[in-house]
Amino acid sequence: MSTHQLDKKAQAWSALFSEPMSELVKRYTASVFFDKRLWQADIEGSLAHAEMLAAQGIIAAQDLAQIQHGMAQIRSEIESGAFEWKLELEDVHLNIEARLTQLVGDAGKRLHTGRSRNDQVATDVRLWLRGEIDQIATLLADMQRALVHVAAQNVDVILPGFTHLQVAQPVSFAHHLLAYVEMFARDAERLADLRKRVNRLPLGSAALAGTSYPLDRERVARNLGMVDEAGRPAVCQNSLDAVSDRDFAIEFTGFASLVMVHVSRLAEEIVVWMSQNFGFINLSDRYCTGSSIMPQKRNPDVAELARGKSGRVIGHLMGLITLMKGQPLAYNKDNQEDKEPLFDTVDTVKDTLRIMAEMIGGEVAADGSPNPQRTRGLTVKAEAMQAAALRGYATATDLADYLVKKGLPFRDAHEVVAHAVKDAIALGKDLSELPLETLQGYDARITADVHEALTLSGSLNARNTLGGTAPAQVRTQIQRHQARLG
Numbered sequence: 449m450s451t452h453q454l455d456k457k458a459q460a461w462s463a464l465f466s467e468p469m470s471e472l473v474k475r476y477t478a479s480v481f482f483d484k485r486l487w488q489a490d491i492e493g494s495l496a497h498a499e500m501l502a503a504q505g506i507i508a509a510q511d512l513a514q515i516q517h518g519m520a521q522i523r524s525e526i527e528s529g530a531f532e533w534k535l536e537l538e539d540v541h542l543n544i545e546a547r548l549t550q551l552v553g554d555a556g557k558r559l560h561t562g563r564s565r566n567d568q569v570a571t572d573v574r575l576w577l578r579g580e581i582d583q584i585a586t587l588l589a590d591m592q593r594a595l596v597h598v599a600a601q602n603v604d605v606i607l608p609g610f611t612h613l614q615v616a617q618p619v620s621f622a623h624h625l626l627a628y629v630e631m632f633a634r635d636a637e638r639l640a641d642l643r644k645r646v647n648r649l650p651l652g653s654a655a656l657a658g659t660s661y662p663l664d665r666e667r668v669a670r671n672l673g674m675v676d677e678a679g680r681p682a683v684c685q686n687s688l689d690a691v692s693d694r695d696f697a698i699e700f701t702g703f704a705s706l707v708m709v710h711v712s713r714l715a716e717e718i719v720v721w722m723s724q725n726f727g728f729i730n731l732s733d734r735y736c737t738g739s740s741i742m743p744q745k746r747n748p749d750v751a752e753l754a755r756g757k758s759g760r761v762i763g764h765l766m767g768l769i770t771l772m773k774g775q776p777l778a779y780n781k782d783n784q785e786d787k788e789p790l791f792d793t794v795d796t797v798k799d800t801l802r803i804m805a806e807m808i809g810g811e812v813a814a815d816g817s818p819n820p821q822r823t824r825g826l827t828v829k830a831e832a833m834q835a836a837a838l839r840g841y842a843t844a845t846d847l848a849d850y851l852v853k854k855g856l857p858f859r860d861a862h863e864v865v866a867h868a869v870k871d872a873i874a875l876g877k878d879l880s881e882l883p884l885e886t887l888q889g890y891d892a893r894i895t896a897d898v899h900e901a902l903t904l905s906g907s908l909n910a911r912n913t914l915g916g917t918a919p920a921q922v923r924t925q926i927q928r929h930q931a932r933l934g
């Protein structure tokens with residue numbers, strides 16, 4: 449059979465048409481140059497469908513054997529790069545089916561029995577996304593491990609905690625990093641939850657209404673690993689919904705947007721900490737770039753790009769959700785536009801998580817050992833952090849708390865300390881540097897033990913409640929995360 453005949457045959461609607469499609473329309477409607485990325489899922493879905501057709505006696509065992517044989521050949525052709533993708537065949541589904549028919553003849557033509565590209569594509573996207581979700585779950589765990597790794601080495605390193613980006617109270621640098629671990633842990637929870645809704649089978653819905661063939665959809669679901677937590681087959685229960693809604697992709701992109709927002713906040717902090725005005729951290733040279741004009745520059749481009757790429761992923765969320773809005777039931781070609789934003793979201797999130805985790809925690813040797821070697825991640829400049837905490841009257845709240853413990857109502861204590869800070873600023877001194885007699889001038893209840901309350905470590909140790917920054921609490925949290933992340 450010539451390629452020309454085959455292409456005509458693949459376009460099952462062609463008999464109805466009196467003129468060929470315009471070249472521009474062909475290019476405009478084709479998706480093969482991006483959806484060929486779904487090829488593995490497409491073959492996997494087709495094999496499960498064919499296996500069920502044979503089990504139900506809808507196609508012969510011989511047809512199934514030929515389909516399996518042809519698909520194995522196609523798989524190796526695609527892997528080796530020998531497969532010829534054709535624009536005329538519009539998308540990944542028709543390209544693979546046409547090649548199958550070319551290889552095995554009528555058995556190939558029987559594959560599409562009881563199936564439409566509408567339920568086929570919805571199945572393919574779900575299968576593909578499920579695989580990506582599992583990889584992203586691993587990367588999210590790596591990211592958390594990188595942060596916990598750095599945190600574990602910096603429990604007693606103190607930096608100013610900020611509110612309104614004004615020095616507020618001293619916190620442990622580890623505590624600060626663990627805040628991001630919490631964010632990424634919630635992202636991982638969200639991902640695990642949405643995976644359940646991704647992992648459901650549309651196949652068997654056919655074009656929109658179901659099919660007249662006696663399909664066993666649950667068998668296909670089980671073969672494709674589309675099962676719920678109890679191991680029961682997870683099958684989309686309404687054919688119109690199954691072929692048309694892309695809420696699972698929107699939900700994934702919503703998850704991805706939140707991950708990127710969390711990454712972006714962390715990236716912003718890294719940029720700020722790295723600037724000469726803060727000087728809290730340094731990054732390894734391999735994560736920095738220079739300037740073509742200013743020889744002194746070392747720029748944190750990776751962090752800036754991670755921050756920038758969050759906008760791109762949020763844009764994809766907007767794109768996908770707008771794509772869905774206003775679509776009547778059931779399948780519409782609009783849905784072909786789901787792929788590029790979804791693919792780019794996956795690529796961006798994966799690259800970003802990987803590079804940020806390595807930049808922070810160092811690259812991890814893939815030697816499979818329980819405590820693999822890491823290269824150097826970010827360098828913590830503990831003295832600079834501490835000096836900044838001392839400059840900003842970060843222990844003013846501690847002085848107020850001290851007075852409260854001595855019997856002063858909190859609002860009055862707050863006022864007393866405001867006076868002390870005002871005078872200390874005028875003198876260019878920290879509160880802890882004021883002589884005892886001076887402090888006693890603000891309130892007679894102040895005694896020599898005040899200086900312990902005014903140190904940075906005293907301030908940290910005092911915040912020994914669950915979730916607080918006291919090193920004892922932070923160590924407990926690190927242990928919890930280490931046990932959880934393995």
Ligand code: ARG
Nearest residue numbers: 479539565566569781783784
């Ligand atoms: N390439 C199409 C998509 O991505 C496949 C489904 C096409 N179905 C159809 N009836 N035109 O959505």
